[in-house]
Amino acid sequence: xxxxxxxxxxITLEGGEGVGKSTLQITLASRLRDMGIEVVTTREPGGTQLxxxxxxxxxxxxxxxxxxxxxxxxxxxxxxxxHLDKLIRPALAKGQWVISDRxxxxxxxxxxxxGGVPQVVLLQIEESVIGDTRPDLTLVLDAPQAAxxxxxxxxxxxxxxxxxxxxxxxxxxxxxxxxLARRDADRCRLIDAGQTADHVAxxxxxxxxxxxxxxxxxxx
Numbered sequence: 532x533x534x535x536x537x538x539x540x541x542i543t544l545e546g547g548e549g550v551g552k553s554t555l556q557i558t559l560a561s562r563l564r565d566m567g568i569e570v571v572t573t574r575e576p577g578g579t580q581l582x583x584x585x586x587x588x589x590x591x592x593x594x595x596x597x598x599x600x601x602x603x604x605x606x607x608x609x610x611x612x613x614h615l616d617k618l619i620r621p622a623l624a625k626g627q628w629v630i631s632d633r634x635x636x637x638x639x640x641x642x643x644x645x646g647g648v649p650q651v652v653l654l655q656i657e658e659s660v661i662g663d664t665r666p667d668l669t670l671v672l673d674a675p676q677a678a679x680x681x682x683x684x685x686x687x688x689x690x691x692x693x694x695x696x697x698x699x700x701x702x703x704x705x706x707x708x709x710x711l712a713r714r715d716a717d718r719c720r721l722i723d724a725g726q727t728a729d730h731v732a733x734x735x736x737x738x739x740x741x742x743x744x745x746x747x748x749x750x751x
Contacts, residue, residue: 539626540742541619541664543634545711546672547704548694549679550724551731552632555672558732559739560630571622574632575610579617582610590691597692600647607638608660615664623664635661636669636711636719641693644703668742670735671712672724676702 542559544552553574560570576586589606592598598606611634622629635657642648676698683694712721720738724731 539623540628540667540746541623542628542630542739542742543636543666543669544630544632544672545634545636545640545669545719546674546708546724547679547701549682550672550674551682551728552672554728555670555731555735556630556632558728559735562736563628563739569625569627571618571627571629572632573614573618573629575614575634575637576607577610578614578619578631579610581613585610585613590693592692600642601652604638604642604648604653604656607642608656611635611638612660615661620664631666634666634669636671636708640704640707640711644707645700666718668738669715669719670738671708671719671721672731673705673709673712673721674724676705678725 544556546552556572560572563570575582576589577583585606589598589603589610619629619631639650639653639657643650643653679701680698683690709721712719722731722734722738726734
C-alpha cells in the first residue's frame with residue numbers, strides 16, 4: 532500500500548451533543564497514522580488562535596447574554612474562514628488528511644432549527660466561505676437522546692450555550708442531522724453512535740476503508 536495515494540482527504544464528524552465525535556476522532560486519527568498517513572485533527576468552531584477566541588464568544592457568551600441565530604451563523608463562518616485559510620487548506624495542500632470535529636453542516640443544522648436562519652441564507656454564506664473546500668466524507672453520528680443526555684451529564688463540566696438548550700432543541704438537531712445524511716448520501720454516512728465506542732469506531736472505519744479504496748482506484 533503506497534502512503535502517498537492515501538493522503539489529502541478531508542473528513543468531518545457531525546452530530547448532536549454527546550454523540551462521541553471527539554472520542555471517534557482520536558481513534559480514527561490513530562489508525563490512519565498507523566498506516567503511515569499524516570493526519571491533522573481539529574474542531575469547529577476553533578482550530579486556529581482567532582477561531583478559538585470566536586469559539587469562546589459563541590459557546591460561552593457573558594452571563595445573561597445570547598446570540599441570535601444569524602449572529603451565531605456569522606460567528607461560526609468567521610471562525611471557519613480563518614480555520615480554512617490557516618489550517619485546513621494548507622494541510623490538504625501538503626497531502627495531509629484532516630479530520631474535523633464539526634464543519635459547515637453543523638452551522639446549517641444548529642442555526643436553522645427551531646425558527647432559526649433560513650437554509651437559503653446559510654447556504655449563501657457557506658458558498659462564499661468554503662468554496663470548493665468540501666469534505667470528502669462526513670460521518671454523521673446518531674444516538675438516542677437519553678444516551679446523549681447521560682453522556683453530557685457524565686462529563687461533569689459546565690454546559691455551554693448549546694448543551695444547555697432544552698430537549699426539544701436537541702431532538703430537532705438530531706432529526707435535522709438524520710435528514711442531512713439521507714439527503715446527501717453520496718458524502719454522508721449515518722453511524723449508530725448508540726453502540727459502544729469500539730463498535731462505533733468499527734462502523735466508521737469501514738467507511739474510511741471505502742474512501743481509501745476509492746482513492747486508490749482513482750489513482751491508477
